[in-house]
Amino acid sequence: MTATRIDGKAVAADLRAEIAVKVKAFEKRAKRLPGLTVVLVGEDPASEVYVRNKGIQTREAGMVSNEIKLPGSTSQAELLSVVATLNADPAVDGILVQMPLPKQIDTQAIIEAIDPAKDVDGLHPANAGKLNQGIEALTPCTPLGCMILLEKSGVQVAGANAVVIGRSILVGRPVAALLLAANATVTIAHSRTKDLAAVCRQADIVIAAVGKPELVRGDWIKPGAAVIDVGINRVPGVESGKTRLVGDVHYESAAAVAGVITPVPGGVGPMTIACLLQNTLTAACYREKIDPKSLV
Ligand code: NAD
Numbered sequence: 436m437t438a439t440r441i442d443g444k445a446v447a448a449d450l451r452a453e454i455a456v457k458v459k460a461f462e463k464r465a466k467r468l469p470g471l472t473v474v475l476v477g478e479d480p481a482s483e484v485y486v487r488n489k490g491i492q493t494r495e496a497g498m499v500s501n502e503i504k505l506p507g508s509t510s511q512a513e514l515l516s517v518v519a520t521l522n523a524d525p526a527v528d529g530i531l532v533q534m535p536l537p538k539q540i541d542t543q544a545i546i547e548a549i550d551p552a553k554d555v556d557g558l559h560p561a562n563a564g565k566l567n568q569g570i571e572a573l574t575p576c577t578p579l580g581c582m583i584l585l586e587k588s589g590v591q592v593a594g595a596n597a598v599v600i601g602r603s604i605l606v607g608r609p610v611a612a613l614l615l616a617a618n619a620t621v622t623i624a625h626s627r628t629k630d631l632a633a634v635c636r637q638a639d640i641v642i643a644a645v646g647k648p649e650l651v652r653g654d655w656i657k658p659g660a661a662v663i664d665v666g667i668n669r670v671p672g673v674e675s676g677k678t679r680l681v682g683d684v685h686y687e688s689a690a691a692v693a694g695v696i697t698p699v700p701g702g703v704g705p706m707t708i709a710c711l712l713q714n715t716l717t718a719a720c721y722r723e724k725i726d727p728k729s730l731v
Pocket of ligand 1 (some may be wrong): 577603667668688704707
């Protein structure tokens with residue numbers, strides 16, 4: 436048996452095209468465009484690439500994109516002041532402060548300073564709390580992307596046994612909350628879980644968000660299960676001096692057993708920015724008292 440490969444790139448491209456159409460509908464009703472501002476502190480090369488791609492895709496979707504670049508020496512007070520300015524700016528619907536932040540900055544304080552109505556990363560405790568209570572809210576982008584991939588692949592979530600590996604506020608916890616809201620029976624596994632392989636073998640859906648290269652092996656997977664690999668890990672390649680990207684799942688062995696599986700790269704990764712655009716449009720709709728579902 437060989438799993439069907441989920442093409443995250445194609446699903447993300449379709450989603451971005453749908454968003455672009457909805458942005459036009461939003462503009463007609465609100466007489467303005469949705470706007471996203473990304474704040475980058477320091478010069479982390481991976482973050483710079485990611486922020487550049489966010490800017491390009493935001494503009495391609497027809498929205499206003501702004502980037503604020505601050506030096507790595509920025510103090511917490513300075514960053515809080517930038518966030519306060521963006522909170523007060525009526526043209527800004529979404530604020531995303533790119534993580535990781537330099538060590539002199541208290542990340543949680545920044546997350547909590549962002550107006551929950553503009554929190555397109557969905558990390559503010561007000562939004563995380565709503566998500567856990569099953570109330571509509573801005574939802575973290577990568578977990579939202581995982582759910583869309585499951586839906587587009589025709590995976591039955593209601594009643595399924597779902598195992599989420601990882602309990603971060605960015606991925607593990609919110610994806611578990613979304614699976615629960617979709618009526619899965621959810622287990623959250625983590626670094627202290629005993630016999631992770633046996634826990635995984637019970638799963639109809641495995642979401643791996645660990646950050647450990649190829650941790651999940653084919654013999655951990657129940658035949659026919661859906662496997663969503665969130666991990667992005669850089670490991671030394673076969674050719675000396677070059678690195679390659681791998682997920683948290685050992686693709687070859689897992690694909691031999693699973694029903695559907697996401698590759699790395701080209702699976703969950705492309706969904707994250709597409710869902711950021713979706714969240715920006717959703718935030719703009721909430722702010723303009725427009726039902727996002729009414730945009731066609
Ligand atoms: P994190 O380090 O914050 O959390 C990792 C979690 O894995 C922790 O909760 C920990 O308990 C658990 N864990 C660690 N070792 C474990 C083990 N041996 N067995 C079981 N559980 C273990 O990481 P994160 O921010 O949640 O990211 C996870 C992975 O997803 C990383 O590889 C990251 O790069 C990737 N990621 C990808 C995207 C994307 O767009 N595709 C977005 C965010 C994160």
